[in-house]
Amino acid sequence: MDSTTVLPVLPSGAVDAVDSEGLASPVQQRSSRLEMLRVKVTHAFSTVELYLTAILSISDMLTDIIMVFRYTTEGKANYALATLICLGTNLSLQSMAALKQNRKLPWFKQLREQAVVWCLLKPAVDLYRYEEHRKEKEKEEAIGKNVRATSEGKILGMQTEMSATRIIELVTESIPATVIQTGAIFATGNIELTPLLSLASSILTSSFISVHMAYDWDSSHEVGDTHKFYGYLPEGLRRRGTALCCMFMMSTFNLIVRTVMCVNFARKGVSTLFAVLGGEMALYFVYKLARRDLYYWFPVHGFWGAFQTFLGRLLIKIMVDWTSCQQFRHPKEVGGAYYSVTILVTVALGLYSVTTIDDVDPGADDEDTVDKDTVLALMIICCGGMLGSYALFLATIKRDYVRTYFDTSTGNTYIQAIFLLGLAKDKEKMTIFESNEVKWRAAIGEDVKAWMTSNLPKWLEEQPLWFDNATKATIPAWAVEDPAMLKKIRTQNVLQLMSLRHSKVTNGVSFRRAAQRSLPRSMRRAD
Numbered sequence: 378m379d380s381t382t383v384l385p386v387l388p389s390g391a392v393d394a395v396d397s398e399g400l401a402s403p404v405q406q407r408s409s410r411l412e413m414l415r416v417k418v419t420h421a422f423s424t425v426e427l428y429l430t431a432i433l434s435i436s437d438m439l440t441d442i443i444m445v446f447r448y449t450t451e452g453k454a455n456y457a458l459a460t461l462i463c464l465g466t467n468l469s470l471q472s473m474a475a476l477k478q479n480r481k482l483p484w485f486k487q488l489r490e491q492a493v494v495w496c497l498l499k500p501a502v503d504l505y506r507y508e509e510h511r512k513e514k515e516k517e518e519a520i521g522k523n524v525r526a527t528s529e530g531k532i533l534g535m536q537t538e539m540s541a542t543r544i545i546e547l548v549t550e551s552i553p554a555t556v557i558q559t560g561a562i563f564a565t566g567n568i569e570l571t572p573l574l575s576l577a578s579s580i581l582t583s584s585f586i587s588v589h590m591a592y593d594w595d596s597s598h599e600v601g602d603t604h605k606f607y608g609y610l611p612e613g614l615r616r617r618g619t620a621l622c623c624m625f626m627m628s629t630f631n632l633i634v635r636t637v638m639c640v641n642f643a644r645k646g647v648s649t650l651f652a653v654l655g656g657e658m659a660l661y662f663v664y665k666l667a668r669r670d671l672y673y674w675f676p677v678h679g680f681w682g683a684f685q686t687f688l689g690r691l692l693i694k695i696m697v698d699w700t701s702c703q704q705f706r707h708p709k710e711v712g713g714a715y716y717s718v719t720i721l722v723t724v725a726l727g728l729y730s731v732t733t734i735d736d737v738d739p740g741a742d743d744e745d746t747v748d749k750d751t752v753l754a755l756m757i758i759c760c761g762g763m764l765g766s767y768a769l770f771l772a773t774i775k776r777d778y779v780r781t782y783f784d785t786s787t788g789n790t791y792i793q794a795i796f797l798l799g800l801a802k803d804k805e806k807m808t809i810f811e812s813n814e815v816k817w818r819a820a821i822g823e824d825v826k827a828w829m830t831s832n833l834p835k836w837l838e839e840q841p842l843w844f845d846n847a848t849k850a851t852i853p854a855w856a857v858e859d860p861a862m863l864k865k866i867r868t869q870n871v872l873q874l875m876s877l878r879h880s881k882v883t884n885g886v887s888f889r890r891a892a893q894r895s896l897p898r899s900m901r902r903a904d
Contacts, residue, residue, distance in 0.1 A: 431501035587700035609778035623770035630763035713784035
């Protein structure tokens, strides 16, 4: 056999299916075939889900553009302007994110990325690239190579970039468009096909993207991780399908309840709506502050760190409030207990908003077409469906993961536990450097330093697969006591990666030079 031939990777359990004589029994062969079929079906489902998500994202933006022209021709300038602002905000933020993400690329490639954004193709292109990266990763892992999640010249990994694009799209366009279009229907009472299709597109897009994001993060991580956070979806196709359907229905009902609730409060007065939503958001920030968990986990500091903390907490809270995305029950985000409480708050506010309909004073151009009994029936159905979907979901997933939906752990304790747990491997412990030091250094910084001092010589000698340049670029200078060891880590390639990861400047000096200055003077490289 040629030395370059790549042997097929057998599914888990296939090797055990062979008996001591090298032959597999009919039962074992059937089990192996079923396992291979399950793997193929899972990959096919992931591919279809990716492309369906891209189609929904593009169709949602196109239907919103159609509604802008429709509102304009019908004389509903306020609704047209509000929808146009949502579209512009979405594309502008995607453009800014693409500029930040690709600033190390040549100018013509940056121009290409901007064209992708303004042609409404950014969600589809991200999904396509991620799918191609996933296939390449499987091929590389089959021959024992370590695959970097970050493309050359990019700051974020593909999965993180794709998630950021989705969050921007949902928070700035899909969710606001749902409220705007529902408000227009409630105000005029005109139920026509085009507005209904646009409204359905926004709802389905938001729900489907939310489910796909949670499914993608859960399936892309190692099942049975140290914290038992990922891997909650059951293995059987039927049970997994049931869990995914529950996630989709839960997100859909949640979005409808929140949308009708906002329209009800807005018809009473915009100040009432802002008071309800603003008060709910303020309580969340106070909760995080009281638990000393407000600062976000990204490794940024200063003014940019404070701004990113506010923006990150705000966007993720909106995602949980409106879509119930399972991924953001993570302790580093809203937390499991607060996630479940948010569901109950949504139901309570939704039912209470119906009682405000009698207090609405319709304006001269706003016919009071809302029937309280109809809205109440819709709200009861959606609230019941939301709670029922959540209960069925919890009954369907693996039992060991139910606790994650009621866990009170903070991001600080979660990050520190990665290092402190005795079961954690060195590869898992090393990820602590990817989190903001504010979350852990004061508590376990000395332990981390002692661990690095003890193991770094061994890693440099053995060079395990996970100890690549990208990993070395996350190690801060203070964690390495021996200057000679630090110099071995700070290779030219590592310094370049550090410059990519830390684009900010420190006192006007590039991060690459700042990293050089962390070395003793005799060991610095000449620029």
